[in-house]
Each structure stands twice: as C-alpha cells, then as structure tokens.
Amino acid sequence: MSKDRVLSGIQPTNGSFHLGNYLGAVKQWVELQNTHDAFYCVVDLHALTSSPDPKELHQNTLTSVAQLIALGLDPDRCTLFVQSHVPAHNQLAWVMECLTGFGEASRMTQFKDKSQKVGNERIGVGVFTYPMLMAADILLYQANQVPVGEDQRQHIELTRDLAQRFNSTYGQTFTIPEGYILKAGAKIYDLQDPTSKMSKSADSLSGLIEILETPEVNTKKIKSAVTDTGREIKFDEKEKPGISNLLTIYSALSGSKVADIEKEFEGKGYGDFKGAVAEVVTNYLAPIRKQTLELLDDRSHLEKILKAGAQKAEVVADKTLADVYNKVGLIPRG
Ligand code: TYM
Numbered sequence: 001m002s003k004d005r006v007l008s009g010i011q012p013t014n015g016s017f018h019l020g021n022y023l024g025a026v027k028q029w030v031e032l033q034n035t036h037d038a039f040y041c042v043v044d045l046h047a048l049t050s051s052p053d054p055k056e057l058h059q060n061t062l063t064s065v066a067q068l069i070a071l072g073l074d075p076d077r078c079t080l081f082v083q084s085h086v087p088a089h090n091q092l093a094w095v096m097e098c099l100t101g102f103g104e105a106s107r108m109t110q111f112k113d114k115s116q117k118v119g120n121e122r123i124g125v126g127v128f129t130y131p132m133l134m135a136a137d138i139l140l141y142q143a144n145q146v147p148v149g150e151d152q153r154q155h156i157e158l159t160r161d162l163a164q165r166f167n168s169t170y171g172q173t174f175t176i177p178e179g180y181i182l183k184a185g186a187k188i189y190d191l192q193d194p195t196s197k198m199s200k201s202a203d204s205l206s207g208l209i210e211i212l213e214t215p216e217v218n219t220k221k222i223k224s225a226v227t228d229t230g231r232e233i234k235f236d237e238k239e240k241p242g243i244s245n246l247l248t249i250y251s252a253l254s255g256s257k258v259a260d261i262e263k264e265f266e267g268k269g270y271g272d273f274k275g276a277v278a279e280v281v282t283n284y285l286a287p288i289r290k291q292t293l294e295l296l297d298d299r300s301h302l303e304k305i306l307k308a309g310a311q312k313a314e315v316v317a318d319k320t321l322a323d324v325y326n327k328v329g330l331i332p333r334g
Helices: 019-032 044-050 054-070 088-099 102-106 109-118 125-140 150-170 215-223 241-254 258-264 270-297 299-328
Strands: 005-010 037-042 078-082 145-147 178-180
Touching: 005 019, 005 125, 019 037, 019 145, 019 241, 037 054, 037 299, 044 054, 044 125, 054 078, 054 270, 054 299, 078 299, 088 125, 088 150, 088 299, 102 109, 102 125, 109 125, 109 150, 125 150, 125 299, 145 150, 150 178, 150 299, 215 270, 241 258, 241 270, 270 299
Parallel strands: 005 037, 005 145, 037 078, 145 178
Antiparallel strands: none
C-alpha cells in the first residue's frame, strides 16, 4: 500500500524560526517524514506579501532551508524545496482565486487582522489572495494531511472547501486534505503576553524565542517571562497562562509529561522552574544553531538539495496542474 502524503510550508520571513514554528509544525514534519510521503516547502512567494528587502529574503530563504535540515529534515526522506522553484504553485493559485468568493476571502482572520492594522488603502492584494496560493500549495500534491499550528486551521478549511467545490464542478480531481494539528504545542504563546501567540510580528521581541538566538539572550528572555499570581507550578491555561505555556515548552522539548514536571517542581518557586526551562531550551537549541551555521557555509550543497527537491516536486505538481487545466477547458499547448 502506498503511504499517505503530507505537505506543509513555512515562510522565510526572518533570519530565524521561533519556538512556535518548531513546536507547532516543524517537529511534526520531522516525525512524519518517517511514515509519510512528505513534501515540505519554504514559501518564499508568500513572504513577498510583507515586502521584504530582496537581499534579506534571499539570505533568509537559504537560512530557512539550513535550519529545517538542522532541525531534523532529511532530504533523502522528504522532498524539501522552495515554492518559487515550482511555477505550478502560481498557476494553480489563479484557478483557486477564480473559484473563491470575495466575501469568503474577506472573512479570513489573518487578512482581517492585517487589514485592520494597516487599512484597506495600504494592505496588499497579495495578503488577500494569500490563502488561495496556500490552497494551491496543498492541492497540487494531493496531500492527505497538512501539519500546521492552530493559526492555520481556517486556511485549511478554505482549502478543503475549494477542493470540494472544484471536484463537484469539474469531477474528482483533488484529494481533500485534513489539518494535522496537535493538541499540545499547536499554539505556543508569547512569553511576555501569554494570551497572544508567539509571533515575529509582535510589537516587542522580548517574548519571542528564536531558534538561532544565542543561549544568553534566550536564557534572559525565559527568566523574565511573565508568570502568574500564586506560586504553584501547575498547568491551568485559564488561571495560569504564563506557567502553562512554559510547561508546554518544557514538556515538548524534554519529552517529560506535564504531570511529571508538576510533581518534580512541587514546593519549588517560579524562579527555579524558569531556570530549568531555560536550560532545557538552550541545551536543545545549541546543536541546531551550530549545525545551521555550518550548513550555511556550504551553499552549493544547499543549492544541490533544493534543485533535487524542486525536480521531485515538479513531477507531482505538473501532473495535477495539467489535469486541472484540462478539466476547466484550457487547451494544451501541444
Ligand atoms: P508561518 O510561516 O507563519 O508558520 C509556519 C508554521 O508555524 C506554525 N506557527 C505556530 N505554531 C504554534 N504556535 C505558534 N505561536 C506558531 N506560530 C506559527 C504555523 O501554524 C505554521 O504551521 N501560511 C503558512 C505557510 C504556508 C503553508 C502552506 C502551510 C504556505 N503554504 C501550505 C501549510 C501548507 C504560514 O504563514 O506559516
């Protein structure tokens, strides 16, 4: 029997990914490459929606690839590629846009949030059509599952709707994908504001743990994380969001169960606990940071991996695109 397929993507927006990206998504990508036919892409076209500096985008895309490998992706066990290297993503995105209602796209929370922040005059049309490009990313590969964090749930719902709409209009074409969203780790919160998700676009970076940051800076950020009233180390998202977030992080990186960690810290204070979290996080990230920097020293090796990845991805993507173009009535070039 053939394996189920997974696809996911990550934006190369900053030099470094953050702990939310890792625990919400990439950690699952690493596991799924052992059991699934896995396709993972660095979505550089999506990153254009935030108008990055060209040199930075170029460098951040390579840093993203190096980081994904250092975090555990193995190009021999998964297809790792850059979105813009496979033109079918843009080509299918147009078909998806023609299938999407204006109101439907306007209801996407990420678009609503961003347009409220900068206003309708200044928000790019790319932010509006972003979810249709994401739907194309997924549907081109006939993915069964899409490992992502909680914040992508609505985009996956839209992808499912579009796939169903296309199939019922033009005949069976797309696999209907499901989100693969874990309970623990699907939403890692900002250390300074533990009711908001950890994000690069937060007003302050003091609550953000970056994978490539030095151990000193990350230790300082964790030790100054906002905690809650009381003294107990107990998982209670409502009453103790700060401590619960640190417990989630500690548990995911150490492999210990939350209940066992609570026991271990019985009678101890927040200071002891934060020190232990800082140690687990920095010990976990140190070799990843080192390997990323080493991989970045050998650019031609990274480029070779990306070339092979794009070639493998293209075979699958082009087949789906040809089927879609044929079904909607476009004539082949011949
Ligand atoms: P992006 O680049 O913002 O984030 C990459 C992945 O990290 C997850 N994530 C989080 N998980 C837990 N807690 C957090 N605080 C946190 N912050 C981010 C995201 O859910 C995501 O899984 N639109 C996507 C990229 C994309 C994509 C795709 C994903 C483009 N095409 C096709 C899947 C399939 C995005 O902006 O992710």
